[in-house]
Amino acid sequence: MxxxxxxxxxxxxxxxxxxxxxxxxxxxxxxxxxxxxxxxxxxxxxxxxxxxxxxxxxxxxxxxxxxxxxxxxxxxYVGPWLPEPILTQADAAEDIATAESISxxxxxxxxxxxxxxxxxxxxxxxxxxxxxxxxxxxxxxxxxxxxxxxxxxxxxxxxRPRFEADRVKKREATERFFAATMGGDINQLMELLAPEVTLWTDGGGKVRQAMRPIIGAANVARWLAGNAQRPYEGVEISDMAAELVDINGGPGIVMTGAGRVIATITVDLGADGRIAAVHNVANPDKLRAVAEGAKRV
Structure with a gap:
């Protein structure tokens, strides 16, 4: 060289x-x-x-x-636009300034x-x-x-939204949120979600997603629970796998099924520890970096 x-x-x-x-x-x-x-x-x-x-x-x-x-x-762009998610190193998340800047x-x-x-x-x-x-x-x-x-x-x-620097707290909230979502447990979701929570889903018009942000705990819980009851893009929920990984400087979930990455999910916590925002990226064009598996930044 x-x-x-x-x-x-x-x-x-x-x-x-x-x-x-x-x-x-x-x-x-x-x-x-x-x-x-x-x-x-x-x-x-x-x-x-x-x-x-x-x-x-x-x-x-x-x-x-x-x-x-x-x-x-x-x-x-068709529907809400979200950034393209990337997998990050655990040490990136330990630097609060770095983690926040790529959240x-x-x-x-x-x-x-x-x-x-x-x-x-x-x-x-x-x-x-x-x-x-x-x-x-x-x-x-x-x-x-x-x-x-x-x-x-x-x-x-x-x-600037409140940034939760406590990785353990955010990881636990992410895990509980995912379990409640996959179980279609509306009551549990309502306990986890802040009253004014916003759900952003980015499908880019290429896959089935909400075409505008969904606001409010009841609306978000219903939408999430409803989606967990039916196949997504030809893949049964029971045939999907989920992995908790570092996405954009914090804990997130990568959903896979039928040999491909289907979506990533990340959440932000409010001051009361409840989930204030959910970012769901499902546009297949934006999942290539995650699918490649390289950890960046």
Whole structure:
């Protein structure tokens, strides 16, 4: 391996981590990292004093370009749009800041920022780049970057859901929720769900899912219990398998059946310990990273 290849390999995980947080898609992040490699290998690197900053700049700009393009596609997306789930290492979940930054809930909030605001927020708050480094990366003035960062922080803080850092508590809640769902136990579900719980189901119009968010404990419990009573995409519930794994920095469930990944389920807890949000990703196009089994970030 040449020194240029080694330099890129040394920073590849960081580049994917940046791109994934900017795009909410593992597939798009991989494409961006691949494009960054082509650009890096073609550029004159003799004047590059800081490869990490240089590569971060390439990935950030490629991600912002792609984000502008995918935003138009997402406007016509069928049903709720959720990020593409990824499997994560257990040690990623032990770093609270890292775990929160890749949580489904946070990525959904980041989706509401402009591409510039999202880039500045991710680089500053997650990866601790200085405003000067970010200004160079996004090719804006430092005052403009500071302003974008301020707007992004205020926006995220106003919408940031409570993040449960206690892994044991969240794992137990996830297990109890899943058992109640698979058993079609509406009473047990009602005990676990917060009154204003929201269920987001992303099927992308390709599989049977709710076409809009379902709000309220009774509505969510009925929908979940009803689904547990009938086959899903030709697979009987009794023929499905479930595994508790780390998804996006916390405990989650991967459902499999008929030789394929069917869905992922993650939950967020409210201040009272009850489930405040459920994210169910079933769009087959968004399950490839989980199906491949590689643990990321």
């Amino acid at each position: 040449s020194s240029d290849q080694q330099t890129f390999a040394d920073h590849r995980n960081l580049l994917f981590a940046v791109a994934y947080r900017l795009l909410g898609s593992a597939a798009d992040a991989e494409d961006v990292v691949q494009d960054a490699w082509f650009k890096w290998s073609a550029d004159d690197r003799s004047q590059v004093a800081d490869p990490k900053a240089y590569l971060a700049r390439i990935v950030t700009n490629l991600s912002m370009e792609r984000l502008r393009s995918t935003r138009r596609q997402r406007e016509t 489904m809930a946070m990525l959904v909030v980041l989706e509401t920022l402009s591409p510039l605001e999202r880039a500045v927020f991710v680089l500053k708050e997650v990866f601790a780049f200085s405003y000067g480094e970010i200004a160079e990366a996004v090719e804006r003035s430092e005052p403009a970057v500071r302003q974008a960062g301020h707007r992004a922080r205020e926006h995220v803080q106003a919408r």
